[in-house]
Amino acid sequence: MIENIKNTVRSELFIGSLILMILVNIGNIINYIFHFSMVKLLGPVDYGIFAVLTNIIYIFSVPALSIQTLVSKHTTKYNINKEYGKIKGILISLVREALIISLIIYFIFLGTAFLIYEKLGIPFLLLALTGIFLFEAFIYPIITGILQGMKKFNVWGGNYLILCLFKFLIAITLVILGFKLYGAVLGFLLGTLISFFLVFFFIKEITNSRVIKENINIFSKQSSLIFFIILIVVLMYSIDVILAKIFFEAEIAGKYAIASLIGKIILFGTSVIGSAMFPISSEKYEIGEKTRGVIKKTFFAVLLICFSALLILGIFPELLINILFGKGYLSITGILIYVGIGFSFLSFLNIFILYKISIGKIRFKHIIILAMFLIFQILIMSYFNSNLESFSIAFMVSTIIIFIASIVFIRR
Numbered sequence: 186m187i188e189n190i191k192n193t194v195r196s197e198l199f200i201g202s203l204i205l206m207i208l209v210n211i212g213n214i215i216n217y218i219f220h221f222s223m224v225k226l227l228g229p230v231d232y233g234i235f236a237v238l239t240n241i242i243y244i245f246s247v248p249a250l251s252i253q254t255l256v257s258k259h260t261t262k263y264n265i266n267k268e269y270g271k272i273k274g275i276l277i278s279l280v281r282e283a284l285i286i287s288l289i290i291y292f293i294f295l296g297t298a299f300l301i302y303e304k305l306g307i308p309f310l311l312l313a314l315t316g317i318f319l320f321e322a323f324i325y326p327i328i329t330g331i332l333q334g335m336k337k338f339n340v341w342g343g344n345y346l347i348l349c350l351f352k353f354l355i356a357i358t359l360v361i362l363g364f365k366l367y368g369a370v371l372g373f374l375l376g377t378l379i380s381f382f383l384v385f386f387f388i389k390e391i392t393n394s395r396v397i398k399e400n401i402n403i404f405s406k407q408s409s410l411i412f413f414i415i416l417i418v419v420l421m422y423s424i425d426v427i428l429a430k431i432f433f434e435a436e437i438a439g440k441y442a443i444a445s446l447i448g449k450i451i452l453f454g455t456s457v458i459g460s461a462m463f464p465i466s467s468e469k470y471e472i473g474e475k476t477r478g479v480i481k482k483t484f485f486a487v488l489l490i491c492f493s494a495l496l497i498l499g500i501f502p503e504l505l506i507n508i509l510f511g512k513g514y515l516s517i518t519g520i521l522i523y524v525g526i527g528f529s530f531l532s533f534l535n536i537f538i539l540y541k542i543s544i545g546k547i548r549f550k551h552i553i554i555l556a557m558f559l560i561f562q563i564l565i566m567s568y569f570n571s572n573l574e575s576f577s578i579a580f581m582v583s584t585i586i587i588f589i590a591s592i593v594f595i596r597r
Contacts, residue, residue, distance in 0.1 A: 206457045208342025212349035213453060219353040220446055221509055223369055226360050229514075233439030234307055235369055236446070237430050238315050240423040242373060244416075245322045251412035252279070253326035253333060254463070254542055259401060260334025261467045269390050270397035272334075276327060277396060283323035291319050305430065314370050321377045328384045331391065336464050340387040344380050352376030410547050417555040418538055421562060421587065422452055422531050425524075425580050428563070432570040441573055443510060444517045448528035451494045455487045455532040459539045467543040480540045487536055491529040498525040520577035527581040530588040537591065551595045558587040 224232050256275060263271045298312040305312075332341040356372020364371070385392055402408065429441040466479040497505065502518040541547050562583040569579035 205338040205342045205461050206454075208339065208346050209457045209460075210454065212342070212346040213450070215346070215349040215353050217446075217450065219349070219356060219372075222353075222357055223360070224443060224510055224514075226357075227365065227369070229439035229443075230435045231366060231439075233430060233435050233442055234311075235366055236426050236439070236442030237305060237307065238311070238366070238370060239373075240426045241312075241315055242318050242322075243419055243423045245316075245318050246419065249322045249326035251408060251415045252283070252323065253330035254411050254415070254539075255401070255408045256327055256330025257334040257464055258467050258543070258545075259399075260331050261464050262471055264335050265468065265471065268397070269394040271399050272331060273391050273394050274397045274399040275401055276331065276391065278399065279327045279401065280324055282402065283327065284320070287320045287323040291316055294319065306435070311366055311370065314367060314374075317374055318377075321374065321381070325377055325381050328381060328388075331388060332384070333460060334464055334467075335388075337387065338461060340384070341460075344384055344387075347383060348376050348380035350376075351379050410549065410552065411542055413552045414538060414542070414547055414555060417552065417559050418531075418535055420559055421534070421584070422449065422528065424559075424563060425527075425566065428566050428570075429573075429576065432567075432576070433573070437573065440514060440517050441520075441576070443514055444520050444524045444573075444577070447498070447505070447509075447521060448524035451491055451525060451528045452532050452535065454494070455490050456535060458483055458486050458490075459536045462536070463539055463543045466540060470544040476540075476544055480536075483536055483540070484533065487532055491532060495522065495525050495529060498522050517573070520573055523574075523577040523581040527577075527584040530581075530584040534584075534588045534591055537588075537595075541595065554594050555591065558590060562587060 223235055227235060256279065259275060260272050263269075294316045295313060298309060298316065302309045302312055329341060329344070332338075332344070352372045352375075354372075355375050356369045359368025359371055362368065426438075426442050426445050429445075430438045432438075433441065462479055462483045466476045469476045469479065498521045502521045503515060505521070506514050506518050538547075541551070562580075565583045566576060566579045569575040
């Protein structure tokens, strides 16, 4: 046990994770202050709507995650030999392609939003504004994928910190001025846009290089596999809030959204470790070194974070809720541990899938398997929806089963 800790601390994974984790978690603190402020300013009903909108943004971020993963993998390969012209070629060609694809998908989204906005109880114009995030979801990850592949963890983390800060300042200002939900969504959009342009000051070796054309498509066979498997994982950690909005009254759904927000702290906190792991395991695989030690150290670090978080949720749930949201939300203290356990197992699943992607071991059959698990999760949560407790337990049990089954069926 002690030897494992020593080896982890000395590793490149630990150093990269530490830099990224410090910067990203400062950003996450700002991000969660932002959400806590939205709870206070909007109230449970409007925050329930805002939670659905943010989960729609998470789903929109699926292309971001798959594009970032794709770009990171190719950047890692070219960065080994300092082939910056090829990285610039990837940047230019993918930005052009991303603009065209996001425009097409945005119009499709508008048509879908028109059909479902009444069912969700969300104004169509608000959904249309949220949909603009699609453009950023396709373009921004091209830059972050380059930073990840070059292992510029300090720049990547710093840029995320700036994104969170501007999102917070813009959104809070607009909400206080009376724009309410529209102001909160604009914070997301403008914060991401500002941070995107700032990145170019820190990749001069790429921007100053001569372009070498590279034919990498967003929806090539490889990237499509990455896209769909990440889509399923994102749906697994986003679907609970959307289902709660459908099954429960607005105020109850809003309170569950707060419990889910707390649970996602575990998921997003551990995802930083996965982000640092990815280029390291990918680079080792490219040069023929063993990668099993990387995933073991990553799982060990994730275990420590999840265990610590669950201790807090299990021992001090009332204190946590009272400090963050006030006495009016103490009714959700009983479900926090179930939600926390659920997101802990999703954290392990997320790390496992990222590792398989980094070493090129994702196959079409794995997508089919995970899709079946997602359907299982939706069915079990839809059946046990008589109250928040049974709904939360169903979420927890489904994620445990999904993680164990994924290890069994996707391991090889």
